[in-house]
Amino acid sequence: MKKALAILMAVLLVGAFIGMAQVSNPNTMIEETIGTIATLDPAWGYDTASGEAMWQVYDNLIQYDGPSIKKFLPMLSTNVPSAKDGTILDNGKTYIFHIRQGVYFHNGDILTPEDVVYSFERTLIFDRAGGPSWMLAEPMLPMINGAYVDSIEQWATKLAGVKSYSDLFIKGTRTPKNAKYKQALIDTFKLVSKVFEIKGNDVIIHLPHPYPPLLFILAHGANWGAIIDKKWAVANGAWPGTADTWWKYHNPTREKDPLYSIMNGTGPFVLERWTKGREIVFKRFDEYWAGPAKIEYAVIKRINEFTTRKLDLVRGNADMIYVPIQYINQVKGIKGIDVTPGKGFPTLTIINMFFNWTIASKGNPYIGSGKLDGNGIPPDFFANLDVRKAFEYLFPYKAFIDQVNLGHAITPNGAIPKGMLGYNPKVPPTYHQDLAKAAEYFKKAYNGELWKKGFKFTIVYNSGNTQRQTACEMVRAFARKINPKFIVNVKSELWASFLDDYLAGKLPMFSLGWLADYPDPYDFAQPYYSSTGAYGSTLGAAYVKWAKVHMDPLVNASMKTTDPQKRAAIYEKLNVLAYDNALFLWLDQPYAVHVQRSWVKGWYYNAMRPGVDFYSLSK
Amino acid sequence: MPVTLLGLTFLIFFFTSFLSPYQLVSAYVTSPRELQAGNVDKIIEKYGLNQNFIFRYGRWIDGLVHGNFGWSLSLNEPVSKVLEQRFPATIELTIYAIIPVIFIGIWLGVVAASHHNGVIDQVLRVVALLGYSVPAFVLGLLLLFILYGVLGWLPPGRMDQWAQMIYYAKSFHHYTGIATLDALLNGRIWVFLDILKHLIDPVLTLSFLSIAGLLRITRSSMLESLGQDYIRTARAKGLSERVVVNKHAKRNALIPATTVAGLMFIGMLGGVIITETIFNYPGIGSFAAQAAEQFDYAGVLGVAVVFGIVTVIGNLIVDISYAIIDPRVRVG
Incomplete structure (x- = not known):
């Protein structure tokens, strides 16, 4: 009996291992990851x-050339506009796209x-609050008082002469209060419609001002530039394309967006089904203009547990999985699994710590007494350059990359990431840990008062982010090492509370990316x-005032020219200013790491691609 | 029941009243880049997050009365639809889990009591202790690691990819939402077996603790019955031990066990959160976990209402069945 059981177990185990070696689901490619799909619109x-x-289903006018983020290829446009061939004109204000013919939507x-x-x-016109429409609004809508316009609402309020967009409507409705306001709304749409011209089979975009990044904003991967089927969209309840109704379709709630769970693109895959919060399944579109995909089905599953994802990968039930960097060694060295070394693939992500130059002091528990008395910090603590420099020299950058990122990252030298125009690895230099220098700056700050009295404040990170937690702990440990009177408390907060404190300007020092x-x-x-940036504008009145003088002119100048060399020089200058003034504590720019079964062929890295390009893959 | 549910939902809503609009907006904003250009205030206004909680509660109740549980921010669809899709999966898991609990738990309890203080009794007491001591997430991960990671037998999820292709095909009719039953009704025996295979691990995890609980209750109840005068009389009459135990002692001992089993079923519904999360099982438990994690209060409220209804109805059924099983309750 025992012998029989032993044989049975052996057979099962051998069977299990044979199963591991075989290609699972040869026509289906399965990716397991953690992100929840919010919408398909x-x-x-x-x-x-x-x-x-959306990448799998929708095409854009142009696409990146494989792994490059600087070169384009045609997609639904048969040309990539360029000044050389006369399809970019008027000093970068006119773009001509020849639209591909004979392309079918999935329906x-x-x-x-x-x-x-x-x-x-x-x-x-959709322009949902917090959404991506600003990327089209900035280049396509005329400026107001020399500043880019991020939302169509800005023009509507300006033309109607009201204070806020909601003033245009009868309360609780989307009905304009009067004919004048209605006309202002219609006139607003005229600003939109005059950007576009159709000439035969060409679409011509007339920008009100040059905007150097326009082609990036329209390239595949940027879903806000994806091309949808007008007839289908209107039939499903989306905006009918008329000037006198657009505000009814503007900034809807999620439940009122008719395209949030349906898709009809020209891309290589058709939406088969979307089980919200669990998986999305795509089926090959055999009529795809560039030829059908090699695989029949593409599946993206949301599996939160790393252990489950790993076991699925090992068992061959997943072809590729998301692996957080702290677990990367758990998947290395397993037969049949490839871990693509990240060093060649910098992500376009910057993680850093912020200094709040004017901390909101009212009811703020994070700054202790709110004074320089050893039991707190004054609200303008980080407006002091010596203090900021001291913190820059205090941080153990190399240890952070080696221990937290396991070497899969670099220390940035500014806001411009490696791989992008304007990045120069040597200028400015990166800060490095030098506790003697840190002590020197601390002694210099507040004429020696700070060193004598010490300080106490709290760094907050959003809970669950172990990398940021470690960065905060490192600041705490080294501050205390320099001077025992330097007390930095570390606190984790749920995203809701973190956001609350962040928006209220209460966080003295915090980490985001x-x-x-x-x-x-x-x-x-x-x-x-x-000074108006998503981060810059939240770093306190003192920073805003300083940035208006020192940074804004350069940031604005960088968009006034289309010459890459001139632009690169400006961004380098901005990085140098940021270094000299110790504006941010740059933590890391992570490398991408890709983990897949060895049988998956055709994967390539592109920093601008959201996730996997199933069209390129085969087994 | 309505009063209980009203109280429950009011309490949950009341807790949200302690949150500022900026905290509530965090459910809509996942990254700082969504905060550009005063977007936060627009989002707050759009979703009415600055309205007082009584008003929001009234609006939610009004929706509820019309079958609208609100919008789930974590799954991006109406909560009622999520519950409709996921509740049958959880019921299926719980039904499969309660079957071994009742049969094995009661049987082991009877065996333990029949061998009071003997070797079998001691072993079963250790098993019961283990059942109480091993947390579900430890047992679940162990089972997942051994039965899937090492042996490759029992994968997580609800079914394999090939079975999903059949299950979600247009020709497949979803009569009940209970996947095994629907597979049988569609004549898809292999799909049925595949779903069954995926149920083994979560069922084992979910039932292990309850088996231990029922074992202990049945054992002590049996011991109490075995010490009664009528048992002594039965033995004095010369009846065999099997008849004494099965016919006389067990019937009375089962009364509390049955009641507890009913409550265990309700308890299991609450306990599915961990099990479903570990095994990536698409039920109401994993939805509850995701909703809580992503601050999806409409989702959390929806789950609370469903659990509340099930608990109230379950208790009612237990009370009725108790009266049926034990005539003394009716007399009393």
């Missing part, structure tokens, strides 16, 4: 998980230039350095 999506789903409709124009116009919207340095320089 290109005008709404502003997250990587949604972007990955059988044929692509027309009207679809292209409708797609862009819809993104502009930035992921590229498009691979142009402006996308990093503006949010970090500008």
